[in-house]
Amino acid sequence: EPEVTQTPSHQVTQMGQEVILRCVPISNHLYFYWYRQILGQKVEFLVSFYNNEISEKSEIFDDQFSVERPDGSNFTLKIRSTKLEDSAMYFCAGHLAEVDEQFFGPGTRLTVL
């Protein structure tokens, strides 16, 4: 069964450094998302991506964040200058049809020191 993959599984970085989190969605999916979950808290929406452009972004998704789908398979989230409060699990997700379950990747645990 196809699944969403994410790399790395754990990333440790110093405050102020740039990080790129990578996701390979299921190949026929059209809608893509990034969510994050700070330890012990609920999952929060960051950004949605459809037809090669951002369709919606949350207040969290400020100028430090960017997303790309550079080659039709990978879907990346870049944080330009990480802050301590960016430490969280980051999940990518996708789906095919408009009203459909979202398939989540296993997440990347980002630790900012």
Place this chain on the structure above:
Amino acid sequence: SQQGEEDPQALSIQEGENATMNCSYKTSINNLQWYRQNSGRGLVHLILIRSNEREKHSGRLRVTLDTSKKSSSLLITASRAADTASYFCATVTQGGSEKLVFGKGTKLTVNP
């Protein structure tokens, strides 16, 4: 405003018992989904119920949706120790994007 608030926050039961978790939300929705998360792991989709549906079953799972009360419940029957996890409801707002708005979750512990 908070969307998709579950209760209870934590639930501890014995194997074989049924577990019921509730979710309330504030806006009109297209659909409501339940997800499961084992500690520190990814989210696994359990079931999706559309706004025009009232009840749905999948194996040992039963989900109800009451749009007049803006609430949903997830029932797990004949629970097993392996059901121990956090359960989240997530809504897709009507007229909005397809993003999921999650609640804080119910932490279920099933004791053997």
